[in-house]
Amino acid sequence: MSDRPPDSPKQAAVPGWQPPRVTKAAMGGASPQVEVALADVRSKIYPRSVAGVFARWRIAMVYITQIIFYGLPWLQWSGRQGVLFDLGARKFYIFGMVLWPQDVVYLAVLLAVSAFALFLFTAMAGRLFCGYACPQTVYTEIFMWVERKIEGDRLARIRLDESPWNLRKLRLKAAKHFVWIVIAFWTGFTFIGYFAPIRELGAGLLAMSLGPWQWFWMLFYAFATWGNAGFMREAVCKYMCPYARFQSVMVDDDTFVVTYDHVRGEPRGGRSRRVDHKEAGMGDCVDCSLCVQVCPTGIDIRDGLQYMCIGCGACVDACDQVMDKMHYDRGLIRYTSGKAITERLSQSQARKRLFRPRVLAYLAVLGVIVVGFAIALAMRTTLRIDVIRDRGALGREVAGGQIENVYRLQIINTSEVPLEIKLSASGLSELSIVTADHGSEYVHVEGSSNRLVPVVVRAPASDMTPGVHEISLLAVARSSDGSETSVAEKSSFFVPR
Numbered sequence: 001m002s003d004r005p006p007d008s009p010k011q012a013a014v015p016g017w018q019p020p021r022v023t024k025a026a027m028g029g030a031s032p033q034v035e036v037a038l039a040d041v042r043s044k045i046y047p048r049s050v051a052g053v054f055a056r057w058r059i060a061m062v063y064i065t066q067i068i069f070y071g072l073p074w075l076q077w078s079g080r081q082g083v084l085f086d087l088g089a090r091k092f093y094i095f096g097m098v099l100w101p102q103d104v105v106y107l108a109v110l111l112a113v114s115a116f117a118l119f120l121f122t123a124m125a126g127r128l129f130c131g132y133a134c135p136q137t138v139y140t141e142i143f144m145w146v147e148r149k150i151e152g153d154r155l156a157r158i159r160l161d162e163s164p165w166n167l168r169k170l171r172l173k174a175a176k177h178f179v180w181i182v183i184a185f186w187t188g189f190t191f192i193g194y195f196a197p198i199r200e201l202g203a204g205l206l207a208m209s210l211g212p213w214q215w216f217w218m219l220f221y222a223f224a225t226w227g228n229a230g231f232m233r234e235a236v237c238k239y240m241c242p243y244a245r246f247q248s249v250m251v252d253d254d255t256f257v258v259t260y261d262h263v264r265g266e267p268r269g270g271r272s273r274r275v276d277h278k279e280a281g282m283g284d285c286v287d288c289s290l291c292v293q294v295c296p297t298g299i300d301i302r303d304g305l306q307y308m309c310i311g312c313g314a315c316v317d318a319c320d321q322v323m324d325k326m327h328y329d330r331g332l333i334r335y336t337s338g339k340a341i342t343e344r345l346s347q348s349q350a351r352k353r354l355f356r357p358r359v360l361a362y363l364a365v366l367g368v369i370v371v372g373f374a375i376a377l378a379m380r381t382t383l384r385i386d387v388i389r390d391r392g393a394l395g396r397e398v399a400g401g402q403i404e405n406v407y408r409l410q411i412i413n414t415s416e417v418p419l420e421i422k423l424s425a426s427g428l429s430e431l432s433i434v435t436a437d438h439g440s441e442y443v444h445v446e447g448s449s450n451r452l453v454p455v456v457v458r459a460p461a462s463d464m465t466p467g468v469h470e471i472s473l474l475a476v477a478r479s480s481d482g483s484e485t486s487v488a489e490k491s492s493f494f495v496p497r
C-alpha cells in the first residue's frame with residue numbers, strides 16, 4: 001500500500017492500490033521494477049493497433065520527420081547539395097551558409113539550443129519528444145505498420161508466432177523482413193547522403209563502386225535501423241536510452257504527462273452497460289486492459305507514472321474509445337499533471353501551472369541563446385584572414401631605403417561567390433603591402449575556399465626607431481554583386497638596428 005492516505009474513499013476499497021506519483025524512483029534510476037524488467041527484457045510485446053487523436057498525431061509526425069529526413073539531402077542549392085556535412089573537406093553546407101572548422105562554435109550553440117528546448121519540453125510535457133519525434137519511436141512505428149499489414153493485428157501476430165513453422169509462416173516472415181530490410185537500407189543510404197553528395201552516392205551504388213567506408217557506414221546504419229526498430233523496439237527506450245533516466249530531474253507534479261485518473265477510475269471492474277456503476281460503488285475503469293494491450297512498452301499506466309512510459313498517448317486513445325462505448329466522459333487516461341489529479345484541478349487550471357518558475361527560466365535562457373545565435377549568424381563575416389609572421393626573416397633593409405617584413409596571409413572566403421580582395425596596411429607612416437609573387441595589392445579567392453598568400457610589407461627606413469611596432473593588415477573584399485566586406489588583423493613590424 002502507498003504511504004499516503006487514499007485520495008478518495010473509493011481507493012480505500014482497492015487492496016494494493018498505488019496512487020500515481022511522479023517520483024525519482026518512478027522516473028529513473030535502479031529500482032526493483034528495473035531488475036524484474038531486465039529479466040523479461042526479451043519477452044515480446046505485441047501492441048494492438050489503435051485509432052484516435054494521438055494516433056493521428058503520431059502518424060503525422062512520422063510523415064513530417066521522414067519527409068524531412070529522406071527528402072533533405074536531395075534538395076539542391078546554388079548548384080550543390082543543400083545540406084551536406086562534408087567531413088573530408090571540413091565544411092558543413094546548410095543551404096546558403098557554409099560552416100568551416102572555425103565555426104564549430106555555431107554548432108555548439110545549436111546543440112545548446114537543442115538541449116534547452118528538450119529541457120523545456122520535458123518540464124512542460126514529459127517525454128513528448130520520445131512519443132512523437134524520436135527516431136526510435138518513428139522507425140518502430142513504421143516497422144510495426146509493415147508488420148501489421150503483413151502479419152495482421154495483435155492476436156494474428158501472437159498466433160503466427162506460436163504456430164509451428166510452415167510455408168505460410170515462412171512466406172509472411174520473409175515478406176516482412178524483405179520490406180524491413182529495404183526500408184533499413186534506404187535509411188542507411190540516406191544517412192550517409194548527409195555526409196557525402198547523395199547523387200554521386202546513388203550513382204556509385206548503382207555502379208557498385210562505393211568505397212569501403214561508404215559501404216560500412218551504410219550497412220552499419222541499415223543494420224542498426226533493422227535491429228532497433230524490428231527487434232529491440234521498446235527495450236531501447238526502457239534500458240538503453242539515457243534520456244529516460246535523467247528526465248526525472250526535469251519532471252515534477254506540474255508536468256503534463258499521460259496519467260490515469262485513479263480518483264475517477266477506482267475501484268475498477270467489469271460491469272454491464274445497463275448497471276449504474278456509481279450506485280454500485282464502482283469507478284469508471286472497466287478493467288478491459290485495452291490500455292495495456294496498445295502500449296508499445298507493455299506497461300499498465302494505471303500503476304502510476306513509470307519511466308518506461310514514452311508518452312505516446314496510445315492508451316489515451318484506447319481508453320477514450322472504451323469510455324465512448326460505455327457513455328462515460330472521455331479522459332479517464334489523459335495528458336494532465338499529477339497535481340491536477342490529486343487536487344482535482346480543471347485542465348485550464350493545470351495548464352496555467354505549467355508556466356512555473358523553472359519553465360520560465362528555461363524559456364528565458366532559450367530565448368537569450370536563440371536571439372544571440374541569430375544575431376551572431378547575421379553578423380557573421382564571410383571573409384577571414386590569419387596573419388602568420390615569417391619568423392625566419394624578422395625584418396631587413398632593402399634597396400630604396402625601405403624596411404621589409406614578410407608575412408603569410410591565410411585568407412578564407414566562407415561565402416560561395418569569388419572575392420576580389422584589396423590588401424592594405426596601417427599603423428606606420430607610408431606603409432605599403434604587396435603579394436610576394438605578383439607584387440600586387442589584389443588577391444583573388446574563389447568561393448568556399450582559402451588561399452595562403454605570402455605578402456611583403458614595406459616602410460621607409462628614415463625616422464623609424466629600431467624594435468617592434470604594431471601594425472594592422474586590412475583586407476577589403478568586393479564581391480561580384482558589389483557588396484563590400486572588410487576585416488583587419490593586428491601583427492608586428494620589426495625594424496632592425
Ligand code: SF4
Nearest residue numbers: 285286288289291319
Ligand atoms: S482502457 Fe480505460 S477502462 Fe480499460 S482498463 Fe484501461 S483505464 Fe480501464
Ligand code: SF4
Nearest residue numbers: 295309310312313315
Ligand atoms: S503508458 Fe500509454 S503513453 Fe505511456 S507508453 Fe504506454 S501507451 Fe504510451
